[in-house]
Amino acid sequence: MDFNDILKDFETTSRSRLRSDDTLRTEDLQALTQAWIQERTIPEVLPYEEDLLERILERMRKQIEFIELNSIELQKHEREIKLLLVIVESELDRVQFLIRSYVRTRLMKIDQFSVYIRSNEQELKKLSDNETVYMERHLDLLMELYNRQFLKNLPESLQALDEGGGLVNMVEKPDLHKPVFVKCGENGMVMIEGEEVELEKEGIYVMRYSAVKELVKMGSMIVL
Amino acid sequence: MSLPKQLRDTFTPKEISFLAEQEPIMILPRYSMHGTTLISAKLPNLRALHRESIPIWLALILKRQDKCNIVIPDWLQLSYLQQKYEDEIQNPNKFSKLPWHWITISKLLLDSAVDDFMDPVYEIRSLIQDLREVRLLKARRGLKELNEVYLQLDGLSLIEINEVRPFVLKVMNQLRKLKESSKIGEQEMYGDDTEIGGDTVMSQDVDDDYAGVQINDSVGINHGSNSAGRSGAGNSYLNDSHTRVQGDSMEDDDSDSDDDIYRKD
Numbered sequence: 001m002d003f004n005d006i007l008k009d010f011e012t013t014s015r016s017r018l019r020s021d022d023t024l025r026t027e028d029l030q031a032l033t034q035a036w037i038q039e040r041t042i043p044e045v046l047p048y049e050e051d052l053l054e055r056i057l058e059r060m061r062k063q064i065e066f067i068e069l070n071s072i073e074l075q076k077h078e079r080e081i082k083l084l085l086v087i088v089e090s091e092l093d094r095v096q097f098l099i100r101s102y103v104r105t106r107l108m109k110i111d112q113f114s115v116y117i118r119s120n121e122q123e124l125k126k127l128s129d130n131e132t133v134y135m136e137r138h139l140d141l142l143m144e145l146y147n148r149q150f151l152k153n154l155p156e157s158l159q160a161l162d163e164g165g166g167l168v169n170m171v172e173k174p175d176l177h178k179p180v181f182v183k184c185g186e187n188g189m190v191m192i193e194g195e196e197v198e199l200e201k202e203g204i205y206v207m208r209y210s211a212v213k214e215l216v217k218m219g220s221m222i223v224l
Numbered sequence: 225m226s227l228p229k230q231l232r233d234t235f236t237p238k239e240i241s242f243l244a245e246q247e248p249i250m251i252l253p254r255y256s257m258h259g260t261t262l263i264s265a266k267l268p269n270l271r272a273l274h275r276e277s278i279p280i281w282l283a284l285i286l287k288r289q290d291k292c293n294i295v296i297p298d299w300l301q302l303s304y305l306q307q308k309y310e311d312e313i314q315n316p317n318k319f320s321k322l323p324w325h326w327i328t329i330s331k332l333l334l335d336s337a338v339d340d341f342m343d344p345v346y347e348i349r350s351l352i353q354d355l356r357e358v359r360l361l362k363a364r365r366g367l368k369e370l371n372e373v374y375l376q377l378d379g380l381s382l383i384e385i386n387e388v389r390p391f392v393l394k395v396m397n398q399l400r401k402l403k404e405s406s407k408i409g410e411q412e413m414y415g416d417d418t419e420i421g422g423d424t425v426m427s428q429d430v431d432d433d434y435a436g437v438q439i440n441d442s443v444g445i446n447h448g449s450n451s452a453g454r455s456g457a458g459n460s461y462l463n464d465s466h467t468r469v470q471g472d473s474m475e476d477d478d479s480d481s482d483d484d485i486y487r488k489d
Contacts, residue, residue, distance in 0.1 A: 022266045029264035059263045108227035179396045207374040
């Protein structure tokens with residue numbers, strides 16, 4: 001192996017590393033987009049994408065630094081850096097929008113199902129630490145409000161907010177049978193009410209979430 | 225509330241447009257420019273007159289600053305769209321294959337990159353409108369196949385799916401609940417009043433949702449034997465599905481009832 005080979009070797013490895021960082025960035029954004037779509041369309045709260053968001057937030061911090069650094073030195077480079085700043089800022093806005101909408105959708109579901117989530121170990125695991133704190137505090141405030149405003153005036157037997165017996169359960173749970181739109185990545189089959197439904201690759205279907213939940217989780221199907 | 229109500233059932237057209245803007249497109253830079261690292265990818269160094277593939281949102285920024293020309297994708301050429309339009313008419317039971325974001329991307333490009341089109345823009349616009357209307361009609365007709373188990377709609381693009389989404393989801397969910405309650409009803413020898421009440425409420429909603437929908441049917445196609453008045457065609461299909469939902473046994477006068485876009489085995 002002579003010097004040139006080593007050099008070439010070095011070049012290709014560094015280039016492939018660059019390229020892999022590049023694809024990771026692209027994949028991460030796609031993953032975030034898909035996570036957002038899933039939260040919006042699927043009835044239950046999904047596990048919080050902690051690592052993914054951590055990576056993206058870190059990159060966002062770098063971009064903000066870049067913007068701050070360059071807007072100070074704006075006079076020097078003039079034009080080109082201005083355009084670059086516009087590009088960086090617009091992308092930052094786009095990613096921020098995705099994250100914000102993702103988080104808000106989760107909060108909406110957490111508000112809606114908080115009593116159920118709090119009583120269920122597995123559901124609790126899906127929340128981030130911040131979300132758990134938020135849910136507890138929100139629920140405390142709500143309970144206190146209800147108690148002060150009217151519950152204390154009711155007979156004790158009617159004061160519970162999480163009564164499960166009888167015909168109607170007071171605790172709101174996500175309706176897992178709600179239909180969702182999905183696109184299949186491969187041929188397959190699902191059972192719905194004893195009926196076999198054959199799935200074609202690339203086919204677009206509407207069916208209840210409970211039937212396709214596992215396939216979505218495995219990634220052989222994407223929600224739309 | 226953390227998420228406004230109108231965002232809960234479906235996406236807004238703007239959000240769909242947002243998704244479409246992430247798709248790549250080919251540009252022809254007019255000047256050279258240094259690249260940079262972005263959150264989602266690396267913006268490569270741009271060299272004048274060397275084609276490069278970048279996301280649409282980025283291409284639109286450069287375009288606005290007159291830094292590049294956008295290479296109009298093949299599927300936005302007149303001949304291609306004409307072919308698709310004929311396909312649509314020849315196969316009344318199938319959607320022809322078009323890109324996932326065809327409506328949205330064509331709108332973005334027709335709004336901001338008119339000068340990059342080779343074909344006359346007004347012809348492309350009207351052809352897209354025609355294509356859209358034919359497909360919309362098919363989608364509406366398919367609605368009467370709605371049932372509680374599943375529905376297949378191959379070939380629809382995302383924004384077209386988004387348009388029918390609130391209606392389809394609501395009807396399917398309600399049909400499911402009706403079926404469940406009728407099972408309980410059989411067991412208990414009496415029907416569940418609240419659920420039947422739910423049905424009428426639902427049909428009310430259906431009317432509300434589509435009250436404002438008018439099909440501007442300028443497309444000259446025949447829908448099988450159904451020669452209902454043009455302007456009312458869309459609504460009569462809707463009424464079909466409407467009555468179906470309510471469980472009336474309406475005469476099926478549409479010869480395309482073995483429609484295989486929305487099939488239920």
